[in-house]
Amino acid sequence: MSGIVVVAENGQGRYQQAVTVGQHQLIADEPPSLGGADAGPAPFDFVMAGLGACTAITLRMYAERKGIALTHVSVSLSHAKIDVDGVARDHIERSITLLGTLTDEQRQRLLEIANKCPVHRALSSSFVIASTLASSGITPQAQ
Template sequence: MAASSVIVSENGRGRYQQTVCAGQHQLLADEPASMGGEDAGPAPFDYLLAALGACTSMTLRMYAERKDLPLEQVEVELRHDRIEIDGQLRDRIRRQITLRGDLNPEQRQRMLEIAGKCPIARALGQPLLLEAELAA
């Protein structure tokens, strides 16, 4: 699989404001005022949650189409917090998935299982190789 590139750079319009270029799309990122930003765009964790939510919803839509399921709409609400486990603070993301349509209990349960198989959920749910290097 070819790696895609996203370029993030300070835009000079605020203390923490960033311009995010993903292909032909340009987005804005910032920190909320409570963190010293101007809240001019979503915070980095909001983008992480958005990526997981979008991937979850798209994966469920694709599965429903392949299986010809009567799925009318998917909505994914995501929340991030930090909890203590065995004396260590850990990040936790919780997804609440709403499935609208005439799905029976078995189909709904299978959809929940499929939600865990979306590529972003798989990447976040296992040790991730995260590398950084300085550009020349």
């Protein structure tokens, strides 16, 4: 893993964020329909990108380890809200394309392995997110 991810407003747009992941610099933003300038992927796009990348990498590692003739992996994802028992839930549709000389059994096993990638497991379970306020170094003005 890359370690700490830092996200901060970059002053370039209403919702634009500078995202620093190790040595990598990314931009996050909202689409115009939500008041952003679409200068970068929206937050859920990053979630889906993480799931897609983890899926493809996990499948590649498994195929290499097992000597499976997987020549290419592609993962397409979309996000929507759906109603589950009267509650709006986030739903990610993930379509995995596997190329190579694969048997039906290998294809089925690769689908099972895709569901075991670390990001899939994390998203499928309940996260524990601990939030704290960092010291800003700025003291409030007395009124």
